[in-house]
Amino acid sequence: MLMRTLALLPALLFSAALMAQAPAPSLGDRVKAERPAVEKLMADLQYPEALKRAESLLPATKPVFDKTDNQTMVQSSAVYMDICQAYRMAVETADAAGQWEKALDYAKAAKAMSAESYAAIQDPFTKTAAYYTQAAARAKQVLEENDARIKELKGKSVLDPGERQELDLALGVEKELVDDTKWVKFFQTYLEVTKRETEAYDPLVKVMEGKLKGEADQIADYKAGKGDKLKWVEAVVSSPAYLEAQGDKAGKARFLYRLAVLDPESKKVQHQLDVLLGKVPASPVKAAKPARKGKKG
Numbered sequence: 001m002l003m004r005t006l007a008l009l010p011a012l013l014f015s016a017a018l019m020a021q022a023p024a025p026s027l028g029d030r031v032k033a034e035r036p037a038v039e040k041l042m043a044d045l046q047y048p049e050a051l052k053r054a055e056s057l058l059p060a061t062k063p064v065f066d067k068t069d070n071q072t073m074v075q076s077s078a079v080y081m082d083i084c085q086a087y088r089m090a091v092e093t094a095d096a097a098g099q100w101e102k103a104l105d106y107a108k109a110a111k112a113m114s115a116e117s118y119a120a121i122q123d124p125f126t127k128t129a130a131y132y133t134q135a136a137a138r139a140k141q142v143l144e145e146n147d148a149r150i151k152e153l154k155g156k157s158v159l160d161p162g163e164r165q166e167l168d169l170a171l172g173v174e175k176e177l178v179d180d181t182k183w184v185k186f187f188q189t190y191l192e193v194t195k196r197e198t199e200a201y202d203p204l205v206k207v208m209e210g211k212l213k214g215e216a217d218q219i220a221d222y223k224a225g226k227g228d229k230l231k232w233v234e235a236v237v238s239s240p241a242y243l244e245a246q247g248d249k250a251g252k253a254r255f256l257y258r259l260a261v262l263d264p265e266s267k268k269v270q271h272q273l274d275v276l277l278g279k280v281p282a283s284p285v286k287a288a289k290p291a292r293k294g295k296k297g
Helices: 012-017 027-043 047-055 070-096 100-145 147-155 161-200 202-221 229-237 240-244 249-262 267-276
Strands: none
Touching: 027 047, 027 070, 047 070, 047 249, 070 100, 070 161, 070 202, 070 249, 100 147, 100 161, 100 202, 147 161, 161 202, 202 229, 229 240, 229 249, 229 267, 240 249, 249 267
C-alpha cells in the first residue's frame, strides 16, 4: 500500500498572492495606472506636477507588517512591495523636480520597508520552503519505489475495488509532488524578490546623498557668499556657463528646478525656467552701443 505525504498548507496562500485581481485595485495596480501620466509630465519637463501625482499614491501611514501566519505575511509582503514601488516613482520625480531632500527621504523609506519585509519572512518562509522540499522528496521516493506497480495499475482497463483504491492513492501522491514543488518555488520566489528589494534602494540613497553633499560643498566653497546658499544661487543663475554645462533641455530643467527649490523667491531662476519651458520669450541680446567719439579740438 502506498503512503501519503503530509498535507499542503491551506490554499488561502494562493488567493492572498492573487489579491491584485480583486475588484478593489491594489496600490501596485494604481502605480502602474498612474505611471504613463507621470512619464508624460516628465517628458514635458513638468517635474513638480509629476511629483505631486507620484506623492498622491503614498500612504499617509505605514501599514503594520502582519506576522500572524504565512498567509498574512504574504499579504503584507505584497503590500510593502507595492508601497516601495510608489516610493521609487516618488524618488524619481522628486529628484527631477529639485526636491533632493524629499528624494533621499523617500529612498530611505523604501529601503527600510523592504528590509523590514525581508527580515519578517526570511526565517518562516525559508523553513516553509524546506518543509515542502522534504515533502516533495518523500513523495518522489514513494513514487519511484512503486513505479512498476503504478504503471501496472495504469495499464489495466478494469480495476477491482482494491486496485482502484491503490491507484487513487498513487495518483494522490503524484498530485502532492506537483503541489509540493509549486509551493517550494512560491516561497523561494518571495524570498528572492524581497531580498532583491532590500538591495535595490541602496544606489538611490547613495546617489541622492552624493548630490546633496556635492551641492553643500559648492555652496561652502563659494567664498563671495561665505556659504550663503541664496548668494550661491544668484551667482550660478547669473552665469550662462553653468546652465549650458547641464547638457540637454531636460538636464537644464532639472538644474533650474533645483535652484528654484533652494531659492523660491529668485525671479532670475523663475525667468530662466519660463524661458526654457517656452512660457516667455528669451530676452533679446542688446546690441553694444558704439563708443562715443571725442570732440575735436
